[in-house]
Amino acid sequence: MNSRDLNAIFVWALAALLIATTTDIAVVRVLVSLPLVLFLVGYAVLRAFAVTPQAFLTHSVYSIGASIAITLAGGFLLNLVSGLTPFGWGCWFVLVTGVAAIIGRHRAFPWQFGPLPRVGRAPAVMAGITSLIVIGAFWQAVRDEADVRQFSFTEFWMLPKPYGKLTIGIHNAEHRQQPFDVEVTSVPDSPDDKTTGRVIAEWHGIMLNPGDDWTREVDFPPTVGYSKTQAILYLSQDHTIYRRVSAITDGK
Amino acid sequence: MLATAVWRPVNAASSFLSDLIGPELHGERRELPLAINVNWIALLGLLGAVAVLLVAFADGAGRRGDTYASWLYYWSGLALLLFPLTARMTKPALARGERVILLVLLTEFLFYTVVLYAPTNFIRYDEVLHWMSAYDIQYRHRLFLPNSMLPVSPYFPGLELLTTAVANLAGVSIHTAAVLVLAVLRAAFMVALFLFFERISGSSRVAIIGCLLYMSGSTYIQFDAAFAYESLAIVLFIMILLVEADLSETPRLFLLFALLIGAVAVTHHVTAIWCVIYLLGIGIAHSLSRSRRGHTRAPILFAVGVAVVLPLLWFVFVGDMLVYYLAPTIDRDIVGFLSKFTGHSSGIPDRPMFVSDDGTVQPLLNRVVGVLAVLFVAIGLVTGFFRSLALTVPAPVRGWSRLLEVLRRNWSDSRVVLLTLGAFLFPVAVTLRLSGSGWEIGHRLSTFAMFSAGLVAAVAVVHFWQPRIGRTRYGSALLSLAVATVAFGGIIIGGGSHPVHDVYRISGDADSVEPMGIATAKWTRDWLGEGNRFVADRVNQLLLGIYGQQHIITPIKNRVYLPDIFRPEGVEGDPIHQIQESKIEYLLVDLRLTMGKAAMGEYYERGEPETPPTPSALLKFDRDKRAACVFDNGWMMIYDVRHFDE
16 A cells, blocks of 8 residues: 555545535535544645654544644635635645645555454444443433423514514413413503503404414504504403513604 | 660651652553453443433433432442443553543543533533634634624634534534534543653553543533633644654654644634743753753754744734733732732632532532542642652662752653643642632643643552552552542532533523523524624523624623623613613513522622622613513513613
8 A cells, every 4th residue: 555545535535525515414424524624634644744653543643633733724724715615625625635645645654553353242232232322312311401491481572663663473482372462552751641552453362372473563653753662462361461562663 | 775766666657758759660661462352342331321321311300400310310320430441441451452442432421421411502601602603604604703702712713613614514513513523622632641641651551540630620521521712722732742742753743743833823822822831841841951952952942932933923913802801810810819818808709619609519429529539639649749750760770869860950851850840730720729719710720730630640550559559459449449539529520519400590501591591592683683782691691692693792892891780770870871881782681580699600790799680670671761671571571772872
């Protein structure tokens, strides 16, 4: 083996570029890209420049370090050309591994590996069970994260929009179906002001299941200057005030 | 006769003391080649898997509020993980390859327990800050975009660049890419540390024990496993140390050395400074050494030059940002700590051991193990200090004469001398951690102090304790238990009072990140748009910053004091002034803060009153016609305060 390992890494980088730009299969993309970014590119550069310690384990660690540094260098260069994209990254690794393959084409492979230790049936079975348990632990953690919700809530909002409109919305994040009433009124400028405080809009018996949304747009009446509008969310069954929001509108 | 009666016990005592702390190396230096035992590796892997499953159960029980069950599962899981693996790894006669494989197994299983805490997203405070920077790189495809909550982060984008490179090519989320990257980095760090310790001590036994003892550092289990810049920087740091150790013999490594220095310079400021300190120390020690003059000086001088110039160039580029970030921490922590000795109060109370800011006390067993861990390391340092120095003086010199040779500057390896002297940082770090004002620096210092402490204590184990008490099966088990206790104690100290998931805690960082807060933050992005100038409490700032993509106003770059906005009962005065001064557009109010003490000691900012804000203070904007409550979910309200300017 002369420099076939460098040529193989270059082909690997080409494959990573192709896969990254043509497919969405995450498992394949991870299996191809992770070793490239964190090991192979550094390995290739160190091999090309004959930075090859006697021990392959040491070289492996060095390869990870070199890969990190080369990736960071690539990031700064790609930033200059607005290339921090999958295509940009793919091109960077193809470029580096290609140059490494050219520079190191006459370098001999410096290591010799002995036979791997034999793996019997028992350790293989244990390894399989280990993998299943590890995956199971992750699944358990994800499930617990999704299932346990300490707070259930209903969101209520009102926002001013252009051209004299208000948007009102409800989102049910409780654990049960809820009926609501909504009332939109103008807020009096003072307690003695009888000209404001009118009901602008109202809805009754809005039924929302958990996860449902409800939104409406309301026209607010023209005013001089800024005025405040209020919306109250009631629980339909006993007409208790559940939520209260407001919005400041510009009369223009 | 009287003189003999007095002299004999004195002689015995001094002989005992000399043997205890003396420089004799009793452990064998030559290791026999042995075969890897695959069966043991598979069995220990299986035990480790069961252990992480217990940790997963622990997190689930904690989320459901079953504290007793969560602690039982968690600590039994960690014990099942640590003790068998440690016992096997520290055996005197074991294949080197098996030590390395088991070390990687233990490292990855410990990392996995951290992943299980938050399997689908970042929830730790520092991780969310860096997530913001990574988000900008990933989705806006540009570096150096402002991060309102950690302004210095975009200028040290190493970890974010590495992660987004994987995320881009692999087509996965930033979180998934980060977990994959960190898993590789953790293994690389431990293997590099093993190789470095082995290189300078000449023993894989010292190396493996040194690695296990390193795990007792308070930052190892969580802080350096988090998605934050030090997690990458520390890997680069140990690789730099490893490469430097071989520079004289392999000049071609200069290429790699320069690459690594450049990488650490753009990854983490403090680690880059530590690189400089270490390499300067090596340079000075080399210069002082009489036995390695001449041909080894040039490589070291060049290495020091590169290590100083590259980070310096980057720091100049970053400019004032770095000063504004580091100076307040140094001023507050170091000056505050030193004020103890000058009699002036720093205003920050000391931290009682094993008690969190919300008053939670760790169980008795945890406290005992934590104290034992520190005690064992201290014993290791006392019994290993002179032995470690003696490593640098080759045979046939023996006994205290070796130390005389060291005092005559005839040492063969300056790295061992420097690291041995660096062991004094360990008690400094422990003392700082116990003080209120110096806790942060003590916590960070332990990352680097443990390189020295781990090496020195490992030398003590291999060259004194193992030959003394480890020759029998019982003694060997006792020694393994001690080493595992040290690592276990580090997990206790580093994991804090709540290492496993808990129910919602007020201002409890990761334990305060839950679906309702995330939904509120997402609402702001969906309905208010991005980039609005927001203020909120400590945790909701994070959520608004990353899920809401809002511009968070903090004291870091603005002259704002958040308690002056939220705590006063009336709107007039400080609140209006702060809102107008900082051009705040929206406030987020979380009524849950009124229900108890802050778990991390602050609701909004460090130094504010310990009492919770009152509901009437938080809801005062309802009574002002210039403010509108645009969002209400029963617990959290968002106020539009843009009209306070008018």
